[in-house]
Amino acid sequence: MYVKQISSLLKKYSALLLISLCLFSYTSYSYAVEESTIEPKRNQVELSSIFQEKFFLEEILKKKDNDFFRVLLKTQNEETIRSLKVLGKDLKTFETFSGVAVTISKGDLLKQVERGNILAVWKNSVIKTTSSDTQLTSLGLIRGVDDYNSKIKSQVLWDLGFFGNDTLVAILDTGIKANHPALGTNMDGQNRIINGWNFLDDNANVEDDNGHGTEVAGIIGSNGLSGYERGVAPNCNFLIGKILSYDATGSVEDLIDGIDWAVTNGADIINLSLGKVVTDKESPEVEAVNNAVENGVIVCVASGNSRGIAEFGYNDKYTVLSPGIAMKAITVGAVDNNNLLYEESSAGPVTVNYNDTSDSFLFDSMNLDATWLKPDVVAPGVMLNTTSTDIQGTTIVSGTSYSTAVVSGICSLLKQKYPYSEPSVLKASFLETSESLTIEYLSPFAEPISLFVSQIYQGAGLVDTNESSIYLQDPERITIWPSNLPFTRNIYLKNERQSFYFHLFINEEIDSLIVSLPPPLSDFFKFTIPAVYDIGQYDILVEFSSENQFTGHVVSKIYFNASSVIYSIDVDFYVRLGIGRILLDSNEIGDQEFFSLFGNLNDFTNIARNYGLVPKVLKRDVDSIQLNQLNLNDYEIITLINHNSSLLHEFSSLDASSISDYIYSNGVYEGGTIIILPSQESDITSINSLLGALNTSYIPTGLINETIDLSLNGHTLTIYHNNITDIFIPSSFEVIKVNDSSNTIADRFVSFDNRSNNGSLLLAMNDLGMFLNSPYLYNPFKMDYDISNLVLNFGDNYELLNNIIENSVVTAVNFNYSISDLVVVQVKETLEIRVNASNSYKPLTNWDFYISVERNDLIIARNFDILDCENGTYIFNFDPANYSISPGKYTLSVRSPAGTYSWLIHVLAKISWGPIVIEISLAVCIVYLLVTRKKRVK
Numbered sequence: 001m002y003v004k005q006i007s008s009l010l011k012k013y014s015a016l017l018l019i020s021l022c023l024f025s026y027t028s029y030s031y032a033v034e035e036s037t038i039e040p041k042r043n044q045v046e047l048s049s050i051f052q053e054k055f056f057l058e059e060i061l062k063k064k065d066n067d068f069f070r071v072l073l074k075t076q077n078e079e080t081i082r083s084l085k086v087l088g089k090d091l092k093t094f095e096t097f098s099g100v101a102v103t104i105s106k107g108d109l110l111k112q113v114e115r116g117n118i119l120a121v122w123k124n125s126v127i128k129t130t131s132s133d134t135q136l137t138s139l140g141l142i143r144g145v146d147d148y149n150s151k152i153k154s155q156v157l158w159d160l161g162f163f164g165n166d167t168l169v170a171i172l173d174t175g176i177k178a179n180h181p182a183l184g185t186n187m188d189g190q191n192r193i194i195n196g197w198n199f200l201d202d203n204a205n206v207e208d209d210n211g212h213g214t215e216v217a218g219i220i221g222s223n224g225l226s227g228y229e230r231g232v233a234p235n236c237n238f239l240i241g242k243i244l245s246y247d248a249t250g251s252v253e254d255l256i257d258g259i260d261w262a263v264t265n266g267a268d269i270i271n272l273s274l275g276k277v278v279t280d281k282e283s284p285e286v287e288a289v290n291n292a293v294e295n296g297v298i299v300c301v302a303s304g305n306s307r308g309i310a311e312f313g314y315n316d317k318y319t320v321l322s323p324g325i326a327m328k329a330i331t332v333g334a335v336d337n338n339n340l341l342y343e344e345s346s347a348g349p350v351t352v353n354y355n356d357t358s359d360s361f362l363f364d365s366m367n368l369d370a371t372w373l374k375p376d377v378v379a380p381g382v383m384l385n386t387t388s389t390d391i392q393g394t395t396i397v398s399g400t401s402y403s404t405a406v407v408s409g410i411c412s413l414l415k416q417k418y419p420y421s422e423p424s425v426l427k428a429s430f431l432e433t434s435e436s437l438t439i440e441y442l443s444p445f446a447e448p449i450s451l452f453v454s455q456i457y458q459g460a461g462l463v464d465t466n467e468s469s470i471y472l473q474d475p476e477r478i479t480i481w482p483s484n485l486p487f488t489r490n491i492y493l494k495n496e497r498q499s500f501y502f503h504l505f506i507n508e509e510i511d512s513l514i515v516s517l518p519p520p521l522s523d524f525f526k527f528t529i530p531a532v533y534d535i536g537q538y539d540i541l542v543e544f545s546s547e548n549q550f551t552g553h554v555v556s557k558i559y560f561n562a563s564s565v566i567y568s569i570d571v572d573f574y575v576r577l578g579i580g581r582i583l584l585d586s587n588e589i590g591d592q593e594f595f596s597l598f599g600n601l602n603d604f605t606n607i608a609r610n611y612g613l614v615p616k617v618l619k620r621d622v623d624s625i626q627l628n629q630l631n632l633n634d635y636e637i638i639t640l641i642n643h644n645s646s647l648l649h650e651f652s653s654l655d656a657s658s659i660s661d662y663i664y665s666n667g668v669y670e671g672g673t674i675i676i677l678p679s680q681e682s683d684i685t686s687i688n689s690l691l692g693a694l695n696t697s698y699i700p701t702g703l704i705n706e707t708i709d710l711s712l713n714g715h716t717l718t719i720y721h722n723n724i725t726d727i728f729i730p731s732s733f734e735v736i737k738v739n740d741s742s743n744t745i746a747d748r749f750v751s752f753d754n755r756s757n758n759g760s761l762l763l764a765m766n767d768l769g770m771f772l773n774s775p776y777l778y779n780p781f782k783m784d785y786d787i788s789n790l791v792l793n794f795g796d797n798y799e800l801l802n803n804i805i806e807n808s809v810v811t812a813v814n815f816n817y818s819i820s821d822l823v824v825v826q827v828k829e830t831l832e833i834r835v836n837a838s839n840s841y842k843p844l845t846n847w848d849f850y851i852s853v854e855r856n857d858l859i860i861a862r863n864f865d866i867l868d869c870e871n872g873t874y875i876f877n878f879d880p881a882n883y884s885i886s887p888g889k890y891t892l893s894v895r896s897p898a899g900t901y902s903w904l905i906h907v908l909a910k911i912s913w914g915p916i917v918i919e920i921s922l923a924v925c926i927v928y929l930l931v932t933r934k935k936r937v938k
Contacts, residue, residue: 052283056121071102073118073120081100094256095263124253127249127255145396148406152379152406153464154230156466164235164413165236169233169408171240173243173274175209177388181225181391182228186223187235193237193239197241200243218387218394219232221233229386233416243257250274255274256285259289269415273302275303278354293329293423298423301324302321303345305346307343307346325374331374333346334378335403336382337383342398345378345381345403351367372502372503377460378458379403383398428505432460436452437462456487477563478504479507480504486500490574493576493897494551495546506533506536510563513533513560515561524548528540552575579612580813580839582613584618585640626652633845815896815899816835817833817894818834819831826880827881827907830879831879831892832875834874835873837898846869849895851894853892854893888906
């Protein structure tokens, strides 16, 4: 009976049971899919995308949860700001920065980050003035007090009655000596300090307790009364924001506060003679400056005094400070009375120049992606006479703080004459009319030489008040800056990618703008111009790629048609095939660093690229890596720079053994080149510790100078080789010039050509001056050179380095590619690609390859993961599923600096049974219900 009851119940409710099982199956499947998409908690890698300064993240992670920090941050929404008011202290909002400042504990901050409420975090960092020492040395030149008003031609506008009347200049600095007779009133004796605020003490006391702000104010607008010299705009008015303390330091938060205050109080110009290291190119102070300009305020910012100094690793480039990196600011470098670039005036291009992980400055390895050109212009900034907090006298000052003040004064004059000019148009007037600097001097052979100063040092050049004024009467429709691309470097290896900005200024209303890129530029450059044509500055990101098949020299132009008026900028670069790698090992630390490459290492790496060498920089005092820790066989050329055993990182016996194995593995010469580049400070014992492993040594001749004879047609060296067959290390040398008046030492220095197809055993050079290649004659490192030393070390260093690399290049390199016969691949099937890489004498290990997948010349995906590499054999496993690409026909390519190899493949879909089973089960349920449904009884 019970069996019949159960059978009846099952029959009665079987449909419902089947539907339930189907729905349960579907629900379980759906839940499994949804569960796999749950976002995990943020780990430290994800934290690094929120904390924009890596050193600050490391600092926070080492602290306790209840430790408090003052931070600047951006939030997800207003609700988060309300939460931060409760969790933190002293929360502050801003007008020109779309974020807040708050004091908050580590624990509460990280919780907000983990919940996704925080978009970005920055430390409230220190910011300081950019003035410098006036005790400067020079080589054979007289550096004197600079008559800056005469140089920039202020008098032309003064004669027309323009003195900066009714313009308002905000000086955010250390304050001002308010009762100074040259500063407190204008030329008519009327009060000119319209408003002032002390952001440090939150009161109206802006008395200068340092002197820097008073010095800057005097250059901008000293009234010229009571025997004082005139500033550039003697009748302008002042807003004084005291954001820096007695020691000329302040905070990013106070700087942004000051910018907000200046904009709110109607400033026409903001002068920022200050800066900080660049920890993030999109940091809060940069955003604040750019937004101030968008609000109609001209902002002039110092580039910084960071070039060639110890704190920046004696770098010659990449030293512009923040907020001087702000794209829309007018960023100013400095020149002296000789119109020579001030030796500490910061140079571009823009990059993060602060080490994220070790809280120290970067040296040679700079990330130049999405960079832009700074400074914009230069102005007088060395030995300027200006007002002092000591009312009885004046002071002589130097630095980009003061060249910035000069440009702020010019802006005041131009703003009075052209009150309706937009900040971008006024900036364009400087870029269009400034005088490009060249250095004219005599070689040691009394030959006249003209040296062009790169835009990364001088921007558009030396400002000219009169020329800018003339330009503003009838500006060009558009301005494109910089005037040539690419500005980062001009030699690329195959398959290199880089991005950088150029700036488009629309100076008057236009109805159309068409850009033309003649072949082959369209294969290299990708960018988008604005869809609207309002007056303003537009920052255009260019994606540069050398992934097409072209190699060689590209010289062309990019054309801009602005309402039927044609403008253009120049394009000039090379693309080379990679044939090997060069290791640049700089064994330096401390005060002796100036004997090495540093900023000029960029020149060396560029030369290496020109010969197809992929450069790797090993900086000992940053990387703390010894030679014996590297696989030297990864490199075709090893360059050992400036060995000095008296310093921290001397060469060890293991280093010497590594060098020996590199040259004579198993007692047989297997090829490769070693370049030794010692300086005058290098220790012979240290050098011989390496050479001894090769059963040889360097023995100086005892002569004061070796001789290079430049009169020989073959341009070979007449040097006593110290009875060493394969090694050449000359001592310091002098030049003999016989019947030859057309070339300098640089054109004639060619090292011996003793290489085989396998490379040169050893090649060396001992000339300190070869590395000191900067666009000025002043000694950048404050060494006590004299004229005889200048002659001794004179030369075009680029050519010297070029000759060294030319005589050490290995040229025979081979790549063999293979793929299985299968060119049709299904999703979730793996296709194996094998690459064999070698030159004439050894395999190329750890060469850079990557896979790309393309359709219609558009790269769909790329993968840099090398799954296996042994003895120069690379195995890539291509799995379409890993790329998330849809079925279709694609081009599969293996790319490297040595070129590209491609296959056509057809990706097919693969059936996935899980969802189909569910769909079938649901269909069966529905059919079953229809079939088993009882007919209605009529």
